[in-house]
Amino acid sequence: xxxxxxxxxxxxxxxxxxxxxxxxxxxxxxxxxxxxxxxxxxxxxxxxxxxxxxxxxxxx
Numbered sequence: 308x309x310x311x312x313x314x315x316x317x318x319x320x321x322x323x324x325x326x327x328x329x330x331x332x333x334x335x336x337x338x339x340x341x342x343x344x345x346x347x348x349x350x351x352x353x354x355x356x357x358x359x360x361x362x363x364x365x366x367x
């Protein structure tokens with residue numbers, strides 16, 4: 308099932324993002340700027356909205 312493999316990829320990407328965010332805490336060598344953090348948060352919010360729309364379509 309193609310949807311299952313796409314969900315698996317999404318989970319791997321989320322894990323990667325979790326690692327990146329964890330490594331970029333303020334004061335660390337790889338810290339993100341405030342602008343980068345704001346942009347990433349905005350993109351994550353947009354993805355959440357799109358996933359919520361898909362969930363709604365599946366519930367119909």
